[in-house]
Amino acid sequence: MKTILYYYTGTGNSLWTARLIAAELGDATLCPMFLMHGDAMADAEAVGLVFPVHMWGVPSLVMNFLKKIKKDPDRYYFAFAVNAGQVSRTLIQLHNHMATLSLKLSTGIDIVLPSNYIPWGGPGPAEKLDKLYLTAREKIKRVAPGIAQRQTAPMEKGPLWQRIVFTALYKLTFPMISKMDGDFWVDEKCNACGICEKTCPVGNIVMTAERPTWLHHCEQCLACIQWCPKEAIQYGKKTPKYERYHHPEVTLKDIIGQARIPERSSVRQP
Ligand SMILES: Cc1cc2nc3c(=O)[nH]c(=O)nc-3n(C[C@H](O)[C@H](O)[C@H](O)COP(=O)(O)O)c2cc1C
Structure with missing residues (x-):
């Protein structure tokens, strides 16, 4: 197995994203983050993290997962932050956090899918959702070859105002x-x-x-x-x-x- 994709999902958007990445890359295995076993990634050349953005940042389940991950600085690490349009500084936060664990996150991709944050409302009309699925599918296809070639790219991020305002809110709510x-x-x-x-x-x-x-x-x-x-x-x-x-x-x-x-x-x- 060349790639292991660790995912975390509440409503399936991140699982669906992980499935599409796996299909594009080939020879990839999916594993939920909370079922992680240290040896599951023993022979993986690349490790992908696929997770939802929560409160404009990295969910604590992902942070806790990273504490347990077998640390191998030679492996290729990549991440997909699945969100509803406000990725903010999530991937930069993840990159910096992984650096403190001596892990290099080589690329971080922002994938926009419908919102599951029901306290603020439903997901929206079907046509809007279909457009999001299509755009996400196209983006995954577009970025997969770079991952297969182990390319390094800057972390994708939201606009400056978002990073300033929402990083403060993340710190407050986390x-x-x-x-x-x-x-x-x-x-x-x-x-x-x-x-x-x-x-x-x-x-x-x-x-x-x-x-x-x-x-x-x-x-x-x-x-x-x-x-x-x-x-x-x-x-x-x-x-x-x-x-x-x-x-x-x-x-x-x-x-x-x-x-x-x-x-x-x-x-x-x-
Ligand atoms: C507690 C919570 C916080 C969220 N915060 C954000 C956010 O900060 N930015 C954003 O774009 N989407 C946010 N969302 C929406 C999800 O990131 C988005 O719907 C994602 O696709 C859900 O993925 P999942 O189905 O794999 O859980 C939030 C959702 C939840 C439940």
Whole structure:
């Protein structure tokens, strides 16, 4: 195996992106970041990181993943930051952070796909989404040959105003993310199916008294709210009226088929 693509996804956009990159590169394996085993990348020449932009920066799950990664400065590292139009300084942040770990991020690509940030609204009209999928597909095709040739390129970034304003906001919100699950609630449509528990990448949900309970070590990937088959999970006041979103080519099975549920013994109880 030449390339290993580590991905993190809430609603499938990053998984879909990773699949397309793998198809372009050939001889590539996909692995969810939270299932990373040190030896999975033993013979990989190149390591790709594919993840969503959260709060204008790198999600903590990705930062934690990097702590565990087998450090090999000779390997070729590349990244795809999947976002909804505001990549801001995410890839520069990742590049700099990896440098502190003696890892060289050779190229960082900005991929724009529909927004899954439901507290601010639904994903938008179908024609707009189709355009985003097409543009992203074309971009992946365009950049893949450079990655295959192990090229180095500057990290892609948002405009200066975005980097200034949103980097400040990232610093402000980042420490609060794990506790933001206090705003989740379930309405009467909840039938205690437990799918929310199964989609959580970090074991932050347990079913208690036939209702999900969030344990305050949330990543805010929003998989629970977006994949709930009854649309019974809400966040704040406005989500009952907002349309749910997940990538149309990614299924619930793809998300929960990754054995995301941690061992019971490792789930922290409330
Ligand atoms: C908590 C959270 C924060 C987000 N912050 C940003 C952001 O700062 N900039 C942006 O462009 N998109 C942002 N988004 C949107 C996602 O990055 C985007 O929808 C991405 O494609 C989702 O990928 P996934 O389906 O692999 O999880 C955010 C989404 C969530 C859930």
